[in-house]
Amino acid sequence: MALRGITKRFPGVVANDDINIEVQRGTVHAIVGENGAGKSTLMKILYGMQRPDAGTIEVDGATVHFGSPQQAIKAGIGMVHQHFMLADNLTVTENVVLGAERLCGIGARARRRILEISESYGLGIQPDRLVEDLGVGDRQRVEILKVLYRGAKILILDEPTAVLVPQEVDELFGNLRDLKAEGLTVIFISHKLDEVLAVADEITVVRRGTTVRTVKPSEVTSRQLAELMVGSELPVPQLRTDAVTDKVELSVTDLTVPSEHGRPAVDGVSFEIHRGEILGIAGVEGNGQAELVEALMGMRPSTGVVRLGHGDISDWDTRQRRTAGIGYIPEDRHRHGLLLESPLWENRILGHQNQKPNISGPWIDRAGARADTERIVAEYDVRTPGIDVAAASLSGGNQQKLIVGREMSHQPRVLIASHPTRGVDVGAQAAIWEHLRRARTAGLAVLLISADLDELIGMSDTLRVILRGRIVATVDPATVTPEELGSAMTGATDDAPTEPAGGDSADRSS
């Protein structure tokens, strides 16, 4: 498969500028690059979601033109999205055949075909299980199988490891090796350079819309790869400093969030965060983190007591909590973080419409908001042609930088940060960490939820593990390894050096 001279322009931006990549059949080919470098645009072109302004795609030596994903699928190209698109209340078989009924129907023949595919690629799929009962790694394998079922020979994976614990990453990489052993080709985008080096046969670096180089993992270190991406040397990260004080900024007692399925989504969780402290919460996705965060932001009914400083804010709504100094970096930036159709400067106001510099007296201060948006764009290196473009036109990582910049602008007392660096490149990640550390040193209390275990371990002063809505362990971020943390998260705590969560967070699982 080859991409030759691919060029794609958007107003004010050349997203892809003469991209040239050759991908050998039966290999894993990684695409890396900074936020906004043009990776997603390129994949959308390859998958028929966007048309290039110039350039050609070749599959098996023949030039192809895709007007839609259906045409790309016909040519044997499949996309495994980062956000799973599975119906929870259906079985694996039902999910796989949905929309592809004409291939093998929806009954026994389809089920047999699924088992055949699963076996030939070692996916270990159980066709009759309900998707809601599957873990994250298994769901991802169902997504992969869905694509294979439709006849894909070239699989595109968009940041496939972002939601996986280390053990699941190993399993996925095992699956990818099996796929390529069977002659399939995998193209994947990732910001995790160590993983790229571990699994890819070749790596293409994209910088500012154009291909810089294709290298083999044996030829580069992850630092050199990062430097190829940014085109200059990286700054050396700062050492961690301890800034934790004894003043409690946020205290949560016996917080419980009911769920529709009987057992509470958050079940009697208690913790304190001090001024100058980052409390990390580790957990496999779907163990109550999202509900915990939404309850803390007043977006979801809960029982228990939440105190900000000395004041009980349990009954406050979201607006009151924000105004009192709780910043919020939401997990789903499209649903809760941004108005995608609105320009950047209006997004700067979002959630802070009654605070300076966005208001002057009772009125919205356009000039104030605009000037501050320019500042955030410069300070957080948001790559954009200007502050009047719609948020939708920014790359994912740049949208995230804008949200982090906005939330930090109001000098919050407490920051609820859900996956603050998800989808951002290594350079931007280091910059966001630096901003968080600096604010922490100045007294900010942070609740950090993340699926990136290196981030949790590197940033947290205190690190707790959430499982089925309960805090089940406290681990020492200074000594725990990602593998041990991963085990604690999945409940396999035997080999993890965890202490039962004592003190302010009673261990209710024992």
Ligand SMILES: Nc1ncnc2c1ncn2[C@@H]1O[C@H](COP(=O)(O)OP(=O)(O)OP(=O)(O)O)[C@@H](O)[C@H]1O
């Ligand atoms: N629909 C669009 N309209 C306008 N500009 C766009 C659109 N889609 C992408 N762009 C611009 O094209 C450039 C490349 O974006 P792209 O999403 O391909 O980057 P990326 O490498 O995938 O970044 P990230 O790592 O942040 O996801 C960016 O400057 C982005 O703002």
